[in-house]
Amino acid sequence: MRIAFLDKAAHPYLKNALTLEGHTVDELDHLTRPDVLQALQLYDGLMIRSRLDIDRELIDACPAHFRFVARWGVGTDHIDLKYAEERSIKVFNSPEGSKHTVAEHTLGMMLMLLNHLGRADRQVRGGEWVRRGNIGTELGHLTVGLIGYGNMGQETAKRLSGFGCRVLAHDKFRKNYGDEYAEEITLNQLQKEADVVSLHIFLEGNHHYANAAWFNAFAKPIYLINTARGQLVNTEDLVAAMEADRVLSAALDVHEYEEQSFVHLAPNELPEPFQYLRRSERTVLTPHIAGWSAEAEEGHAHALFAKIEAAFRGR
Ligand SMILES: NC(=O)c1ccc[n+]([C@@H]2O[C@H](COP(=O)([O-])OP(=O)(O)OC[C@H]3O[C@@H](n4cnc5c(N)ncnc54)[C@H](O)[C@@H]3O)[C@@H](O)[C@H]2O)c1
Numbered sequence: 488m489r490i491a492f493l494d495k496a497a498h499p500y501l502k503n504a505l506t507l508e509g510h511t512v513d514e515l516d517h518l519t520r521p522d523v524l525q526a527l528q529l530y531d532g533l534m535i536r537s538r539l540d541i542d543r544e545l546i547d548a549c550p551a552h553f554r555f556v557a558r559w560g561v562g563t564d565h566i567d568l569k570y571a572e573e574r575s576i577k578v579f580n581s582p583e584g585s586k587h588t589v590a591e592h593t594l595g596m597m598l599m600l601l602n603h604l605g606r607a608d609r610q611v612r613g614g615e616w617v618r619r620g621n622i623g624t625e626l627g628h629l630t631v632g633l634i635g636y637g638n639m640g641q642e643t644a645k646r647l648s649g650f651g652c653r654v655l656a657h658d659k660f661r662k663n664y665g666d667e668y669a670e671e672i673t674l675n676q677l678q679k680e681a682d683v684v685s686l687h688i689f690l691e692g693n694h695h696y697a698n699a700a701w702f703n704a705f706a707k708p709i710y711l712i713n714t715a716r717g718q719l720v721n722t723e724d725l726v727a728a729m730e731a732d733r734v735l736s737a738a739l740d741v742h743e744y745e746e747q748s749f750v751h752l753a754p755n756e757l758p759e760p761f762q763y764l765r766r767s768e769r770t771v772l773t774p775h776i777a778g779w780s781a782e783a784e785e786g787h788a789h790a791l792f793a794k795i796e797a798a799f800r801g802r
């Protein structure tokens with residue numbers, strides 16, 4: 488097969504392994520979208536992170552013999568999965584690669600919020616010595632609610648088991664998923680009991696999942712963590728919930744405005760709700776790196792090679 492890499496591979500294994508199997512890999516990460524549309528006629532498959540949308544137009548630019556899209560990473564919200572299926576194009580992704588990294592980042596964010604690590608660090612650097620104002624809360628005494636119990640939710644639950652906290656998991660599309668690491672629970676019940684809430688759901692069908700009604704349904708003030716997708720959270724409603732102390736603090740790796748804004752605008756030109764999050768001492772903000780580690784990159788490469796081989800070996 489001839490395979491186009493539309494994003495840079497952060498680990499050489501996938502290209503090397505495909506080449507050893509007799510496939511040809513061309514690196515087209517420098518091409519603009521119009522040039523990619525022209526070039527695709529030559530290919531049987533492509534590898535992409537999230538540089539370009541794999542939409543109807545791009546799929547239509549692929550030849551009849553085109554076989555697969557390999558998403559180096561997890562989220563497939565930029566891929567028209569339905570249209571790919573109609574065209575009998577297989578789509579692979581590689582959650583095996585980054586699930587450990589995301590779970591560790593999630594745990595790091597929880598511990599930062601509960602122990603005021605971001606704020607305390609900034610204060611010491613700024614010459615302030617605040618001890619009483621930075622008293623922490625033990626994770627072991629809290630109830631953590633995971634929303635979405637797929638790859639990332641389950642991996643996070645495993646790591647939480649070492650902390651002694653109660654772990655609840657709500658998943659709308661799974662049944663009988665409770666396990667030794669998390670109790671299966673309805674959203675309603677989770678909202679009654681959780682102190683810490685971590686989002687691990689996909690974006691499709693969940694735009695502004697966390698909105699005013701959702702925040703208001705929690706019985707207790709919560710700590711919120713989002714390492715899933717920025718558009719799951721209505722940022723304006725999050726700010727209102729923080730001002731009302733319904734959200735005590737929030738750690739966000741993904742941001743509602745990241746796609747449109749971060750690339751094209753300076754930070755101070757981003758919408759006001761994001762400015763609030765920047766100013767607040769009760770937030771931890773990271774630039775969509777929860778799934779990024781050297782180990783994850785190697786894991787993506789291995790997982791995608793195994794999936795491509797399993798699907799097409801000898802065919
Ligand atoms: N920040 C990062 O770097 C990073 C890295 C990897 C994945 N992600 C994101 O993390 C999220 C989870 O990834 P995953 O591999 O665990 O996905 P997954 O598909 O394995 O799990 C998601 C789970 O959420 C459940 N779900 C969907 N909508 C729901 C809803 N409204 N209520 C309750 N449950 C719902 C699904 O049934 C599924 O079990 C995705 O949004 C993905 O894009 C982010």
Ligand SMILES: O=C(O)[C@H](O)COP(=O)(O)O
Pocket residue numbers: 536537559560561562563585778
């Ligand atoms: O879905 C993912 O794997 C992460 O969000 C990382 O996405 P990226 O490949 O766009 O960095």
